[in-house]
Structures are given as structure tokens and as C-alpha cells.
Amino acid sequence: MFEDRIHKILWAVVESYITSPDPVGSRFVTKKYEFNLSAATIRNTMADLEELGFLQQPHTSAGRIPTDKGYRFYVDYLSQRESAADDHLTNEIIGRLRVISNDINGLLEEASKMLSTFSHYLGVALSPRPEKTTFRGINLFAYREGSIMAVFLTDEGIVKNKVIRLDSGLTQRDLNRISDYLNSEFSGQTFDDIKARIVREMYREKILCDTLIAKAIRICEEAFSFDYGNVFISGLSEVLGLPDFSDLQRIKEISRAIEDKHLIVKLLDALSHSEGVQVVIGSENPAAEMKKFSLVLSSYKEGARPIGTIGIIGPTRMDYLRAITIVDATARFITRVLSER
Amino acid sequence: MFEDRIHKILWAVVESYITSPDPVGSRFVTKKYEFNLSAATIRNTMADLEELGFLQQPHTSAGRIPTDKGYRFYVDYLSQRESAADDHLTNEIIGRLRVISNDINGLLEEASKMLSTFSHYLGVALSPRPEKTTFRGINLFAYREGSIMAVFLTDEGIVKNKVIRLDSGLTQRDLNRISDYLNSEFSGQTFDDIKARIVREMYREKILCDTLIAKAIRICEEAFSFDYGNVFISGLSEVLGLPDFSDLQRIKEISRAIEDKHLIVKLLDALSHSEGVQVVIGSENPAAEMKKFSLVLSSYKEGARPIGTIGIIGPTRMDYLRAITIVDATARFITRVLSER
DNA sequence: CATTAGCACTCTAGCCTTGAGAGTGCTAAA
DNA sequence: TTTAGCACTCTCAAGGCTAGAGTGCTAATG
Numbered sequence: 001m002f003e004d005r006i007h008k009i010l011w012a013v014v015e016s017y018i019t020s021p022d023p024v025g026s027r028f029v030t031k032k033y034e035f036n037l038s039a040a041t042i043r044n045t046m047a048d049l050e051e052l053g054f055l056q057q058p059h060t061s062a063g064r065i066p067t068d069k070g071y072r073f074y075v076d077y078l079s080q081r082e083s084a085a086d087d088h089l090t091n092e093i094i095g096r097l098r099v100i101s102n103d104i105n106g107l108l109e110e111a112s113k114m115l116s117t118f119s120h121y122l123g124v125a126l127s128p129r130p131e132k133t134t135f136r137g138i139n140l141f142a143y144r145e146g147s148i149m150a151v152f153l154t155d156e157g158i159v160k161n162k163v164i165r166l167d168s169g170l171t172q173r174d175l176n177r178i179s180d181y182l183n184s185e186f187s188g189q190t191f192d193d194i195k196a197r198i199v200r201e202m203y204r205e206k207i208l209c210d211t212l213i214a215k216a217i218r219i220c221e222e223a224f225s226f227d228y229g230n231v232f233i234s235g236l237s238e239v240l241g242l243p244d245f246s247d248l249q250r251i252k253e254i255s256r257a258i259e260d261k262h263l264i265v266k267l268l269d270a271l272s273h274s275e276g277v278q279v280v281i282g283s284e285n286p287a288a289e290m291k292k293f294s295l296v297l298s299s300y301k302e303g304a305r306p307i308g309t310i311g312i313i314g315p316t317r318m319d320y321l322r323a324i325t326i327v328d329a330t331a332r333f334i335t336r337v338l339s340e341r
Numbered sequence: 342m343f344e345d346r347i348h349k350i351l352w353a354v355v356e357s358y359i360t361s362p363d364p365v366g367s368r369f370v371t372k373k374y375e376f377n378l379s380a381a382t383i384r385n386t387m388a389d390l391e392e393l394g395f396l397q398q399p400h401t402s403a404g405r406i407p408t409d410k411g412y413r414f415y416v417d418y419l420s421q422r423e424s425a426a427d428d429h430l431t432n433e434i435i436g437r438l439r440v441i442s443n444d445i446n447g448l449l450e451e452a453s454k455m456l457s458t459f460s461h462y463l464g465v466a467l468s469p470r471p472e473k474t475t476f477r478g479i480n481l482f483a484y485r486e487g488s489i490m491a492v493f494l495t496d497e498g499i500v501k502n503k504v505i506r507l508d509s510g511l512t513q514r515d516l517n518r519i520s521d522y523l524n525s526e527f528s529g530q531t532f533d534d535i536k537a538r539i540v541r542e543m544y545r546e547k548i549l550c551d552t553l554i555a556k557a558i559r560i561c562e563e564a565f566s567f568d569y570g571n572v573f574i575s576g577l578s579e580v581l582g583l584p585d586f587s588d589l590q591r592i593k594e595i596s597r598a599i600e601d602k603h604l605i606v607k608l609l610d611a612l613s614h615s616e617g618v619q620v621v622i623g624s625e626n627p628a629a630e631m632k633k634f635s636l637v638l639s640s641y642k643e644g645a646r647p648i649g650t651i652g653i654i655g656p657t658r659m660d661y662l663r664a665i666t667i668v669d670a671t672a673r674f675i676t677r678v679l680s681e682r
Numbered sequence: 683c684a685t686t687a688g689c690a691c692t693c694t695a696g697c698c699t700t701g702a703g704a705g706t707g708c709t710a711a712a
Numbered sequence: 713t714t715t716a717g718c719a720c721t722c723t724c725a726a727g728g729c730t731a732g733a734g735t736g737c738t739a740a741t742g
Contacts, residue, residue, distance in 0.1 A: 041704050061734045101506045159502035236596045255577045402705045402722050
């Protein structure tokens with residue numbers, strides 16, 4: 001498995017600690033893993049590992065626990081060997097998700113619940129990043145005096161609505177004409193593309209000064225500027241059962257993270273660019289509030305384009321193998337559902 | 342204020358306990374409230390109150406704390422005297438809410454946050470009960486093979502979308518005709534009314550057997566059957582700071598309540614029928630999971646019709662006066678916003 | 683020279699005791 | 713009817729003690 005003894009032992013310590021939250025001592029290692037070495041030798045090696053920054057002691061004369069660097073070693077090794085596909089687990093997840101999969105937000109909400117029930121950590125699912133989705137249709141309604149309600153539909157099956165303030169006496173007929181125009185013109189393009197085009201068009205129309213079209217474009221300008229999408233976070237009660245969250249301080253930290261959805265969105269958006277499942281361990285985390293938690297993330301795609309992110313948030317002492325399997329299976333499944341039409 | 346000494350003392354105990362979470366003893370009452378009675382007398386009265394079920398002792402030789410019945414006495418008295426309008430608080434709430442108030446879901450989400458930040462308890466806001474809202478318009482899109490996406494707009498400014506499975510080769514033109522028909526036919530009616538009418542229509546159309554209309558009605562039937570609306574719950578981190586939630590057990594209870602939004606919806610829906618602010622204390626609560634918490638609720642209305650509910654969830658040891666003021670102000674404000682068009 | 687056995691040392695967690703403090707209930711006096 | 717007094721009860725925090733686990737170092741071993 002490993003060549004160096006030092007790696008074997010580090011691996012053993014991490015694995016053991018992940019399995020049960022007791023600091024692991026030298027004697028324990030000799031018993032559970034058969035290295036044919038005495039406790040004293042293990043002790044020396046573990047002292048080395050501590051000096052190298054892979055392990056630490058909660059206090060003198062307790063066993064050792066991994067540092068973030070230690071977990072990193074463990075996870076990197078996990079990733080190296082071909083992903084140990086736990087087919088049983090994968091199938092179970094897919095089986096449960098298959099039941100619903102009607103509209104995408106429902107699917108994502110269910111996915112976040114699934115992620116949490118299977119992992120016993122927090123499950124997170126971000127709806128597709130608005131600017132990456134493909135425009136399908138728009139409807140405009142005269143909503144109140146001076147306000148228009150715009151309702152979008154995207155290819156991904158997302159419905160978004162937005163109130164636009166506009167001081168103009170547009171009738172419902174005008175609005176219908178505008179929306180017909182927009183639908184024929186922009187349907188099938190991503191919002192990113194559309195925005196770029198609008199900027200060009202605006203310039204042209206300013207010169208032509210066609211009032212209706214000009215107004216239409218003004219509406220677009222507002223309508224197509226999006227805030228973040230939905231975030232689905234589940235599993236708080238799941239997490240509270242964990243030994244890692246037995247003290248109030250940590251509970252407060254995690255619950256603050258849950259309430260501050262904006263932070264989560266930014267974090268996940270920032271991190272999820274690379275291919276496949278990504279693991280962020282404790283202090284590797286860019287956000288200060290998250291430096292005590294680990295993230296396991298993956299993007300789901302439409303075709304080849306990654307459009308959104310799902311993942312798991314848990315303590316650094318996480319069952320990474322299981323978490324990676326779960327996240328991977330879920331992301332793949334969502335990707336498949338999105339391609340199936 | 343009260344005539345009977347026994348009431349005076351009960352009031353004092355409840356108020357004192359609400360102010361700070363220490364069981365209140367007889368000596369403490371004599372000092373803080375000037376009854377010109379000795380501790381011994383207070384003691385006797387308190388023993389009486391315990392026998393009557395208004396107070397209880399956590400253990401022999403601790404002070405007394407109110408039972409749910411004790412709180413009920415306190416709240417009933419609060420309601421009797423004309424609602425002590427804390428104008429300052431009311432204005433502050435309204436001022437903060439005024440900023441947004443664009444679409445109703447945004448308003449409700451903000452309202453739930455406001456309820457929690459002002460009260461330091463959980464803030465809850467239910468979006469209007471779907472069947473009570475007024476239908477404004479519908480749009481149908483051919484979504485996938487065998488599926489139709491229906492998007493509704495209500496007078497209240499809510500957008501709802503629903504995927505309808507239908508194995509029929511309806512073109513987008515057909516769908517447009519159907520939605521035009523529905524819009525002209527049903528616009529301005531509540532979903533309750535519409536449902537009733539559909540049943541009648543269905544019967545007629547079955548006989549006439551006009552395929553398009555028949556299909557339209559089939560769509561309606563599915564489209565107008567709603568699940569619950571949105572629920573917005575905020576303030577978990579707020580609540581965790583409270584002395585009432587210093588032990589893990591209670592935290593788990595409340596977090597389970599937050600995750601089980603369905604329960605909250607059912608509970609609030611079931612309770613909010615009467616006029617004005619309503620207070621449900623601990624064991625008065627119909628749901629077993631909620632018997633340790635108190636609710637302060639009020640409906641918001643459109644015109645005269647109550648269409649949704651907001652409220653506060655907190656421990657039974659709650660600052661009821663403040664909570665009532667906050668809930669009342671918020672509900673009134675939402676009602677006003679909904680009328681302002 | 684790497685490995686191991688042995689041993690003294692350290693630190694925690696749990697348990698018990700102890701004493702202070704708070705509050706009660708009861709009785710007898712005012 | 714109210715009050716003063718007093719013995720009693722119970723909790724909570726602090727201190728002390730022990731058992732247990734694990735370490736680091738040293739000297740012996742193959």
C-alpha cells in the first residue's frame with residue numbers, strides 16, 4: 001500500500017480517528033493495525049509526524065489527532081487510487097432521487113436532503129448560476145402602477161420572477177409585443193450572451209430612438225441582471241447528533257453558516273471551478289468563518305457546461321471517502337437528469 | 342392594578358422570571374416589588390399558587406417559576422388592558438421593512454428576519470395560502486416531451502410554477518389558446534372559487550367532448566391543486582444565544598422544528614383563524630413537538646380576507662409583551678402593503 | 683544501528699466531599 | 713392574619729483524589 005512506514009502510520013492514525021473520535025495512541029495502533037512493530041517504535045514515528053505538522057496532541061499524554069495537513073495527505077491518497085466506487089451506496093442515492101426529479105428546484109432541494117441523510121453532515125445544493133442558464137421565454141405583466149412583473153423560464157426549468165420599476169404607461173398589449181420580441185430574439189441563448197448583446201443593442205437603439213424597443217431594452221437591462229439563485233441547505237439536526245458538535249460554540253458557528261446563505265453561495269461559487277469532486281479541508285478554506293469545517297463539492301453540468309454546485313459541509317474529522325462517493329454520485333445524477341430531454 | 346394580593350404576586354413572579362431566568366424566591370419579591378408584606382406572607386401565597394397550578398418549583402428550595410397556566414394568566418391580563426402600543430418599536434420595524442417590499446416573498450422573508458432580530462426568537466412567515474390567493478394569469482409552455490410547465494401569477498404578486506405531465510401532442514399554439522381561455526375566464530377569482538367551477542365545467546365538457554377545452558380543463562385540474570406555500574424561518578443563531586437554549590436537548594428540539602417546515606405550516610395554518618394577535622403557550626400547543634415552545638401569531642390580510650400568517654416561536658419564558666407588539670406591527674404593515682395598490 | 687522493554691512522568695476525567703448560599707415550610711408569637 | 717425565627721433541604725462550585733491512558737526517555741537487545 002505505502003512504502004514508507006511513516007506514511008502507513010499516518011494513514012492508520014487518520015483512518016482510525018475518522019472512524020471514532022478518540023485521539024489515537026501508539027499502543028492502539030499496534031493492536032488494530034498489524035505492523036509488527038512495538039508501541040515504542042510507533043511512538044517515535046508519531047513524534048516525527050507531529051514535528052512535520054501532520055499530527056497534533058490535544059494535550060500532553062493524550063493520543064494524536066490529525067491536523068488539516070494530515071487530512072490533506074489522507075484525501076490526496078484517496079483521490080490517487082481510482083475512486084473506490086461504492087456501487088451499493090451510489091445506487092441507493094440514485095434510486096431515491098429518481099422518484100421526484102420533476103422541476104429542478106425540487107430536485108435540488110431533495111438532493112440537499114439526500115446528501116445530508118446519507119452523510120450525516122450538512123447537504124448543500126445551489127441552483128444553477130443564473131448567468132449560466134439558457135433563456136427560454138419571458139412574460140411581462142402590468143403589475144402595479146409603475147411596476148412590471150417579469151417572469152422568466154429557462155431551459156433548465158427554472159422560473160424566476162422580478163419586479164421592475166418603470167414609470168411609463170405601457171399597456172399589457174405593449175408588454176406582450178415586447179415579450180414576443182424578446183422571446184423570438186433571445187430564446188436559446190445564455191444570459192451571459194444576452195447581456196453582452198443588450199449592451200450593443202442599447203447603443204444602436206439610442207440612435208434610432210424607437211420608444212417601444214428602447215423601453216423593451218431598458219426592461220431587459222433590469223430584468224436580466226440577476227441576484228444569486230436559490231440555496232438549499234439541509235441536515236442541521238443530522239449534524240447536531242455528531243460528537244464533533246457536542247459543544248455550544250461549534251453549534252453556533254455552524255448555525256451561523258447556515259443562516260448566512262450568501263456566504264455559502266459565494267464560497268461554493270468561488271471554489272467549484274475544477275473538474276470532478278473537490279475537497280477543501282479546514283484552514284484551506286478561504287472564508288474565515290469556515291476554517292473549522294471541510295467542504296466536499298462537485299459541479300453538475302448541462303452538457304459540458306458546469307452550471308451549478310452541490311456539496312457537503314462537515315467537520316474536518318469527516319468520512320471523506322464516503323462523502324466523496326455521495327457527492328460524486330449525486331452530481332452525476334443531476335447532470336444526467338439535465339441532459340435527459 | 343390587581344385587587345387580590347394573590348394576583349399581584351403571581352404577576353410579579355411571572356414578570357420577574359421573564360426578565361431574568363432565575364427562579365424567584367419570596368425574599369426577592371419583597372425587595373423588588375413593594376407590597377409591604379414580609380417574605381413569610383409571600384411564601385404562603387406562593388405555596389397557594391403552586392397548589393393552584395400557576396407556579397412550580399424546579400426543586401425543593403429553589404424559587405418558583407411559572408407554569409404554562411401561570412404564563413396564560415399573565416398573557417390574558419396583557420391582552421385585557423388596551424394593547425400597550427410601543428410606538429417607538431413599531432416605527433422602527435416599519436421603517437426597516439419599508440426599504441424593500443418589492444415582491445411579496447421578498448417582503449415575507451425580510452419580515453421573518455425582522456421578527457427574529459427584534460424579538461431574539463425565531464421569526465416565521467408563511468406566504469399566502471395558495472387556495473386563498475386571487476388568480477391573475479397563467480402561462481403554459483411545452484416543457485419537455487409529455488410535460489407542460491405552468492406559470493401562475495396571482496394578485497398578491499406570487500409566481501408559482503408547476504410541471505404537469507400530460508401525454509398529448511399539444512403545440513405551443515394550443516397551449517397559448519388554452520392559457521388565453523383560462524386567463525379570460527378565471528382572472529380575478531380565488532383559487533377556491535376556480536376549483537369549484539372546474540368541477541362543474543368538467544362535467545359539462547365531458548358531454549360536449551371538445552378535445553382542446555377538455556384538455557385545458559384537465560390541465561387546470563392539475564395546475565390548480567396546490568401544495569403549501571413558502572415558509573420563511575429565521576433566527577436560529579439568535580435563539581442559540583438565549584439562556585433557555587443552553588442545553589443540547591432543547592437545541593435539537595428547536596432545530597428539528599426548523600427543519601420540519603411542513604409541521605410549522607400545518608400548525609400555524611390550524612391556529613390562525615381568530616382576529617388579531619394570538620398567543621399559544623407551551624402545552625396549549627396541539628403539536629407534541631412544540632409543547633415546550635410558545636407561539637405568537639397574527640394573520641395578514643388582503644382587504645378583509647386573512648390570507649397568510651406570520652409569527653414568533655420562542656421558549657415559554659418569552660417576553661410576551663414585546664413579542665405581541667412586534668408581531669402586531671409586522672402583520673399590520675404587511676396588510677397595508679398588500680392594500681396599497 | 684534500528685528496535686524494544688521498562689519506567690517515571692503528565693494530564694484528564696470522573697467521583698466524592700465539603701461548604702456556602704438560597705429558599706422553603708412550619709411553629710409560635712404579635 | 714401577619715410576621716419572625718429556625719431547622720431543613722437542595723444546588724452549585726471548588727477542591728482533592730484516583731484510575732487510566734499515553735508519552736518521552738534511557739538502557740538493553742538482536
